[in-house]
Amino acid sequence: MRILIIEDDLEAAEAMRRGMTEAGYDCSHAADGELGLEAARAGEFDVLIVDRMMPKRDGVSVVETLRREGDATPVLFLSALGEIDDRVVGLKAGADDYLVKPYAFPELMARVEALSRRRETGAVSTTLKVGDLEMNLLTREVHRSGTEVDLQPREFQLLEFLMRHAGQSVTRTMLLEKVWEYHFDPQTNVIDVHISRLRSKIDKGFDRAMLQTVRGAGYRLDP
Amino acid sequence: MRMPRLFRTTTFRLTLLFLALFAAAAAAFLGYIYVATAGEVSRRADNEIVREMNSLEATYRQGGVNGLNTAIIERSAGDRPFVYLLMDATGKKISGTIPGSPIDETGSGENWTRFTLTDTDSDGAELRHPARGLQKRLYGGELLFVGADTGESEAFVVGIARALWGAGALIIILGLAGGVLVSRNVARQMQGLTEAVEAVRGGDLRTRIAVRGVRDEYDELAEGLNDMLDRLEQSMGGLRHAGDAIAHDLRSPLTRLRARLEAGLIEVENGKGDPVQALEQALVDADNVLTTFNAVLAIARLQAAGRAPDPKPFDPGSLATDIAELYEAVCEDKGLDFKIELTPRLTINGAREILAQALANVLDNAIKYTPPGGAVMLRVRRRSSGEVEFSVTDTGPGVPEEDRARVVQRFVRLENSRSEPGSGLGLSLVAAVAEAHGGRLELSEGPGVIDGFGPGLRVAIVLPRPE
Numbered sequence: 001m002r003i004l005i006i007e008d009d010l011e012a013a014e015a016m017r018r019g020m021t022e023a024g025y026d027c028s029h030a031a032d033g034e035l036g037l038e039a040a041r042a043g044e045f046d047v048l049i050v051d052r053m054m055p056k057r058d059g060v061s062v063v064e065t066l067r068r069e070g071d072a073t074p075v076l077f078l079s080a081l082g083e084i085d086d087r088v089v090g091l092k093a094g095a096d097d098y099l100v101k102p103y104a105f106p107e108l109m110a111r112v113e114a115l116s117r118r119r120e121t122g123a124v125s126t127t128l129k130v131g132d133l134e135m136n137l138l139t140r141e142v143h144r145s146g147t148e149v150d151l152q153p154r155e156f157q158l159l160e161f162l163m164r165h166a167g168q169s170v171t172r173t174m175l176l177e178k179v180w181e182y183h184f185d186p187q188t189n190v191i192d193v194h195i196s197r198l199r200s201k202i203d204k205g206f207d208r209a210m211l212q213t214v215r216g217a218g219y220r221l222d223p
Numbered sequence: 224m225r226m227p228r229l230f231r232t233t234t235f236r237l238t239l240l241f242l243a244l245f246a247a248a249a250a251a252f253l254g255y256i257y258v259a260t261a262g263e264v265s266r267r268a269d270n271e272i273v274r275e276m277n278s279l280e281a282t283y284r285q286g287g288v289n290g291l292n293t294a295i296i297e298r299s300a301g302d303r304p305f306v307y308l309l310m311d312a313t314g315k316k317i318s319g320t321i322p323g324s325p326i327d328e329t330g331s332g333e334n335w336t337r338f339t340l341t342d343t344d345s346d347g348a349e350l351r352h353p354a355r356g357l358q359k360r361l362y363g364g365e366l367l368f369v370g371a372d373t374g375e376s377e378a379f380v381v382g383i384a385r386a387l388w389g390a391g392a393l394i395i396i397l398g399l400a401g402g403v404l405v406s407r408n409v410a411r412q413m414q415g416l417t418e419a420v421e422a423v424r425g426g427d428l429r430t431r432i433a434v435r436g437v438r439d440e441y442d443e444l445a446e447g448l449n450d451m452l453d454r455l456e457q458s459m460g461g462l463r464h465a466g467d468a469i470a471h472d473l474r475s476p477l478t479r480l481r482a483r484l485e486a487g488l489i490e491v492e493n494g495k496g497d498p499v500q501a502l503e504q505a506l507v508d509a510d511n512v513l514t515t516f517n518a519v520l521a522i523a524r525l526q527a528a529g530r531a532p533d534p535k536p537f538d539p540g541s542l543a544t545d546i547a548e549l550y551e552a553v554c555e556d557k558g559l560d561f562k563i564e565l566t567p568r569l570t571i572n573g574a575r576e577i578l579a580q581a582l583a584n585v586l587d588n589a590i591k592y593t594p595p596g597g598a599v600m601l602r603v604r605r606r607s608s609g610e611v612e613f614s615v616t617d618t619g620p621g622v623p624e625e626d627r628a629r630v631v632q633r634f635v636r637l638e639n640s641r642s643e644p645g646s647g648l649g650l651s652l653v654a655a656v657a658e659a660h661g662g663r664l665e666l667s668e669g670p671g672v673i674d675g676f677g678p679g680l681r682v683a684i685v686l687p688r689p690e
Contacts, residue, residue, distance in 0.1 A: 184580040
């Protein structure tokens with residue numbers, strides 16, 4: 001997977017590049033908005049990581065320009081500004097996700113992975129299938145190995161998100177943002193409670209657990 | 224050379240401009256009056272002369288030179304204001320009241336002239352009067368001159384002219400004086416504003432502009448500026464306070480982090496400590512600093528802004544339902560009985576996201592401090608005062624009355640809560656959110672001691688009656 005990092009903080013960019021190379025990604029770096037825009041136009045990338053505030057051309061302008069030119073490469077926005085308005089501005093400009101600095105590296109990785117995967121699922125299907133777990137999006141029924149699993153509406157949404165990102169780590173913050181649509185950090189780990197409920201419904205009674213806890217990162221649904 | 228301050232004011236310059244315009248208008252007006260009156264006077268005098276000339280000409284046509292001569296002699300004796308002179312074709316005097324014609328021209332038509340009449344008064348002094356005359360050649364070849372003393376009418380015209388000049392001068396003097404007065408008045412009022420602005424620029428935010436209480440546009444401006452200064456002072460104060468608070472609040476966790484890193488380094492150097500464990504611990508510490516920082520910043524921002532960001536009307540019941548859905552499972556997990564009670568169809572005007580966070584903090588506290596087997600209740604209702612309150616009641620140990628005001632302050636954690644994780648900023652943030660919405664945070668006793676539980680705590684976010 002090819003990733004372009006557009007970030008003027010060289011140290012942060014280098015740390016990011018090292019971590020991602022370690023994880024097996026092919027990383028390029030551009031040190032300001034202009035260079036970043038050129039690189040993004042020239043190369044084929046799977047995900048762009050764009051810093052919000054940069055010299056010459058800021059991140060919002062880079063993303064806006066690319067989108068205007070018809071480039072639909074997934075963009076993860078990085079920003080030191082965490083205000084709600086600011087996030088809205090970033091997403092309106094055409095970014096696909098938004099991460100506030102400083103971030104934990106697993107959080108960044110999980111989001112980049114989620115973005116890169118989003119591109120592959122182009123076709124709209126009415127059923128999701130991960131291993132022996134099946135979800136019908138129309139009837140809102142879930143079966144594992146043919147046995148029906150009874151889920152509350154929110155549990156259904158939570159499982160749907162996990163199934164769409166099967167095999168990837170998803171963080172608690174991601175779940176809170178994408179499933180509950182809250183952008184603050186609850187002090188207690190409420191997400192853990194909801195995950196363990198879901199786990200008891202889809203894994204209990206089966207010899208293999210699908211919903212895994214990833215240490216230091218979050219959760220992963222394995223086929 | 225610098226002009227006096229007064230003359231540099233915009234008002235004075237405007238006054239001058241208006242004065243110039245007004246003077247031009249007055250000049251045109253007075254000029255018209257002059258032309259109309261003075262012209263009329265001389266035209267009337269000329270008409271009199273023409274009429275006399277026509278009358279004499281009629282006499283001439285009937286009685287010839289002799290008849291005319293007789294008429295002139297008769298008229299000269301009477302009380303007529305005219306002078307006459309009848310001459311033969313060569314210009315020699317036949318009869319009349321003046322020795323010779325002031326007109327040398329002896330053409331065939333009519334000739335007008337201005338001349339001077341000399342007279343002697345009773346004392347023998349010579350009097351000179353301005354006069355006007357008409358000379359005409361009669362069809363028999365004789366020349367007839369009729370003149371009239373215009374002294375009186377010219378004096379009248381001169382009088383008018385003098386009056387008009389006087390009026391013009393008066394207009395300019397009054398205009399200038401008025402301009403000076405108005406400018407001085409405006410300048411005085413502006414000076415108050417200028418001084419206040421200077422003082423604020425010099426850093427004194429407590430300066431206020433005097434309001435005279437006459438409710439004119441200056442008062443309105445002064446009140447507007449004073450209002451702006453109030454807000455500015457408030458938000459500057461908020462920012463300064465926030466800056467101090469952030470510095471203070473971050474110093475201690477950063478100091479802890481630094482100490483831990485240092486101790487870890489020494490241990491690892493001595494071969495005693497595990498470097499991975501030291502780094503992991505440092506990471507946890509750094510995250511804690513970050514959490515504290517975010518909370519302090521959020522509180523400071525709310526306090527500095529003094530209002531909720533981007534408020535919109537929404538149903539508080541739906542917000543409570545959403546948050547309850549998030550925490551209900553947590554309660555169940557911990558063995559707490561959770562209940563929610565809502566008054567439907569209420570509306571409040573606020574920032575949903577930060578209110579959600581505040582409510583989450585309150586629920587979080589309730590769940591954290593209530594032992595298993597207890598109960599937590601979330602309620603949304605309208606008070607009889609019209610205020611809308613979110614309240615969370617638990618059956619935990621509660622907070623003694625004397626400590627309730629204190630726990631809202633930043634970083635205050637009661638002795639028996641230290642074993643629980645928490646930044647000590649939760650309730651401060653809730654209070655800041657409530658205050659930003661123009662509301663308040665209220666702490667009171669819960670349901671009391673029942674079956675070994677209690678007395679419990681009731682935390683209410685009270686928001687003002689929606690407009």
